[in-house]
Amino acid sequence: MGKSIVTIGGGIAGIEASGILAELGYAVSVIEKEPDFGGKLKNWDHLFPNMRKAEEIEDYLSRKGKTPGITLFPNTTIASFENIKSGFVLKSNHGVSYSAHAVIVATGFEVFSAERKEEYGYKIYDNVITSADLEKRLKSGTPLTTLAGKTPQRIAFIHCVGSRDAKVGNTYCSKVCCVTGVKQAIEVNKLLPATQIFNFYMDLRMHGLEHEEIYKTAQEKHNIQFIRGRLSEVSENIDHSLLIKAEDTLSGRPLKMNVDLVVLLVGMEPGVGTTAIGKACNIEFNQYGYLKIPDVHLAGNLTSRKGIFVAGSCSCPMSVKDTIEHARSAAFEVHRYLIEN
Amino acid sequence: MKAEGKRNIWREYQKEIACDHFYYQRSCIRQNFFPASEKTFLKILRDELGKDIYDDPLHTTCTGIGYHTDVVPFDTIQAVVARHFALMTEAGYKNMAISCVTSFGIYSEITETWKEFPEELEKVRKSLKKAIGKEFEVPANIAHASDIIYKFKGEIAEKQQFELINKQTGKPLKIVEHIGCHYSKMFPSKGVGGAEFPHVLSGMIEEWGGEVVDYPERRHCCGFGFRQYMVQSNRGYSLSNSKKKFESMEPYMPDAIVANCPGCNMFLDKWQYTLAEMQGKTYGQNGKGIPVLTYEELAGLVLGYNPWDLGLQMHQIDCEPLLDKMKVPYNPEDKYLGANKKYIGRPEVAACLA
Numbered sequence: 001m002g003k004s005i006v007t008i009g010g011g012i013a014g015i016e017a018s019g020i021l022a023e024l025g026y027a028v029s030v031i032e033k034e035p036d037f038g039g040k041l042k043n044w045d046h047l048f049p050n051m052r053k054a055e056e057i058e059d060y061l062s063r064k065g066k067t068p069g070i071t072l073f074p075n076t077t078i079a080s081f082e083n084i085k086s087g088f089v090l091k092s093n094h095g096v097s098y099s100a101h102a103v104i105v106a107t108g109f110e111v112f113s114a115e116r117k118e119e120y121g122y123k124i125y126d127n128v129i130t131s132a133d134l135e136k137r138l139k140s141g142t143p144l145t146t147l148a149g150k151t152p153q154r155i156a157f158i159h160c161v162g163s164r165d166a167k168v169g170n171t172y173c174s175k176v177c178c179v180t181g182v183k184q185a186i187e188v189n190k191l192l193p194a195t196q197i198f199n200f201y202m203d204l205r206m207h208g209l210e211h212e213e214i215y216k217t218a219q220e221k222h223n224i225q226f227i228r229g230r231l232s233e234v235s236e237n238i239d240h241s242l243l244i245k246a247e248d249t250l251s252g253r254p255l256k257m258n259v260d261l262v263v264l265l266v267g268m269e270p271g272v273g274t275t276a277i278g279k280a281c282n283i284e285f286n287q288y289g290y291l292k293i294p295d296v297h298l299a300g301n302l303t304s305r306k307g308i309f310v311a312g313s314c315s316c317p318m319s320v321k322d323t324i325e326h327a328r329s330a331a332f333e334v335h336r337y338l339i340e341n
Numbered sequence: 342m343k344a345e346g347k348r349n350i351w352r353e354y355q356k357e358i359a360c361d362h363f364y365y366q367r368s369c370i371r372q373n374f375f376p377a378s379e380k381t382f383l384k385i386l387r388d389e390l391g392k393d394i395y396d397d398p399l400h401t402t403c404t405g406i407g408y409h410t411d412v413v414p415f416d417t418i419q420a421v422v423a424r425h426f427a428l429m430t431e432a433g434y435k436n437m438a439i440s441c442v443t444s445f446g447i448y449s450e451i452t453e454t455w456k457e458f459p460e461e462l463e464k465v466r467k468s469l470k471k472a473i474g475k476e477f478e479v480p481a482n483i484a485h486a487s488d489i490i491y492k493f494k495g496e497i498a499e500k501q502q503f504e505l506i507n508k509q510t511g512k513p514l515k516i517v518e519h520i521g522c523h524y525s526k527m528f529p530s531k532g533v534g535g536a537e538f539p540h541v542l543s544g545m546i547e548e549w550g551g552e553v554v555d556y557p558e559r560r561h562c563c564g565f566g567f568r569q570y571m572v573q574s575n576r577g578y579s580l581s582n583s584k585k586k587f588e589s590m591e592p593y594m595p596d597a598i599v600a601n602c603p604g605c606n607m608f609l610d611k612w613q614y615t616l617a618e619m620q621g622k623t624y625g626q627n628g629k630g631i632p633v634l635t636y637e638e639l640a641g642l643v644l645g646y647n648p649w650d651l652g653l654q655m656h657q658i659d660c661e662p663l664l665d666k667m668k669v670p671y672n673p674e675d676k677y678l679g680a681n682k683k684y685i686g687r688p689e690v691a692a693c694l695a
Contacts (some may be wrong), residue, residue, distance in 0.1 A: 118537035124346035235557035243557040
């Protein structure tokens with residue numbers, strides 16, 4: 001077809017959309033700031049709801065990235081962005097120019113910086129970790145212990161850290177944390193069956209296919225205790241165990257508990273890459289800093305500028321499954337645009 | 342515990358504190374319970390640091406206690422604060438130094454209200470002008486007095502006579518720091534170090550050689566809470582809050598507590614006496630209580646001031662164990678002698694503290 005596309009971001013969405021467009025005969029350049037492609041997926045161990053290994057999706061994307069017509073540019077960022085009659089010219093940090101008839105922004109998300117919830121003591125107390133940290137630990141296969149090497153007797157998972165929280169400026173739901181918390185609690189129970197596990201939640205948003213089922217399984221087969229209440233603070237005891245305070249809103253009572261490990265289920269935020277490229281391309285952001293889509297029902301892959309499309313979680317929080325579907329629809333929108341123009 | 346994590350938070354919460362030329366706003370209850378603290382603050386600023394600070398006899402209570410117990414309405418307290426600003430303006434000052442944490446919270450709340458609702462500021466200006474013919478400027482800088490000591494903690498360290506070191510063991514003294522709720526829990530950005538890991542007192546302790554005790558109930562209120570204490574039937578609630586803190590800090594064997602709030606200093610000191618009377622329980626070492634100091638008293642000890650000139654004899658919990666550890670010299674016979682060497686009386690001592 002002789003038309004070229006630049007995809008900014010080589011994570012799940014970028015590779016999936018680019019692969020489809022390459023299969024349709026377009027020349028696609030994928031720009032990735034990291035040395036590797038695949039985005040954050042390479043840090044995940046198992047995926048909800050069916051516990052498949054994340055590596056299976058990585059393998060799929062790896063094959064997709066080798067589709068004839070795709071050229072991958074690792075360690076590359078976009079330094080400038082220019083409009084020309086036929087489309088766009090993007091210049092990289094290496095001084096290379098890329099001409100494109102259409103651009104897909106697929107810059108993904110950043111994990112919420114849990115240290116901003118100061119009261120939870122992340123990066124201060126030894127045994128407060130995030131769900132992203134836990135995922136890396138599970139993937140590495142090293143025994144899950146406290147920093148002192150002790151097998152935790154009690155673990156608390158804290159939902160909605162950095163999501164639905166006006167104090168940190170993120171009033172939106174990150175969508176994936178509830179089910180991630182249930183998934184990780186089950187995984188930990190399988191590894192440490194004698195460990196008591198508590199999930200502190202506001203409400204559990206198990207909206208996806210089979211999500212409600214694993215929530216039920218967590219309670220019936222894995223003895224996970226779900227406590228409806230948001231954590232107020234974490235403190236460290238003299239033995240480096242953690243004292244947590246919450247309100248059990250079902251029983252209507254304040255609650256104090258000693259645990260050995262706290263896992264903060266961190267939400268999603270727009271990445272600095274998204275902000276930078278959005279500004280460079282002069283496209284609009286929504287109130288949370290994600291890239292704005294003009295119509296939530298009918299134009300989920302469009303942006304405020306013609307010829308620039310969006311794929312994946314740079315437009316809003318998404319699961320792996322949703323990201324792949326969004327990327328596929330982005331590819332379709334780009335294809336339609338290039339046929340019509 | 343990762344110190345770097347705390348330092349990262351402290352970097353986020355560094356407030357602007359004026360360097361010189363302060364208008365001093367005294368506290369109501371500190372002048373009664375810790376009367377030498379404010380005198381010591383003025384002495385440190387003037388004599389040690391060479392600063393200009395104006396101690397205005399015309400200012401009154403901020404009415405904060407009345408405000409927080411719903412006796413004084415918001416319009417009234419705004420007018421009182423505006424009058425203080427007018428006195429400051431007339432005296433030619435722009436930087437306010439506030440002794441009381443509740444007053445600091447009140448001034449912060451009102452100036453923030455004026456930023457959000459400028460019509461309130463205009464209303465107060467008109468009312469004050471009409472009532473007493475005064476006009477005012479909003480201060481350029483509002484600092485709590487502990488902020489100012491924090492700012493100059495390094496200069497104080499240069500003149501340090503006694504380190505916060507246990508000379509008997511050679512180890513740093515373990516000191517509990519406690520900030521008043523109204524210091525930064527309402528406006529974290531207005532407190533040095535924020536609300537969760539405040540640095541204003543811990544910075545002084547570390548600068549002068551001590552070690553900060555991070556215990557589980559560190560953030561918990563001392564229990565004053567205004568209506569918890571002001572309403573007599575609620576005092577058990579006030580006491581139980583302090584008790585919770587003492588029980589939490591006890592395993593760390595602290596050598597002292599330092600606070601920056603009038604109520605916290607008073608209750609953390611005097612409730613120890615009450616608990617000793619009620620339950621025969623003490624939380625310090627060797628069956629004693631834990632000495633509770635104001636930050637000015639701590640600075641004064643570090644600078645080598647006579648403990649009795651600092652007013653340490655006014656505390657319910659004896660400070661001598663701390664003085665002995667620091668090897669601060671003192672004459673026990675002078676403890677209860679006033680400025681004119683006349684016996685001033687001594688506080689009751691619980692049997693188990695004697």
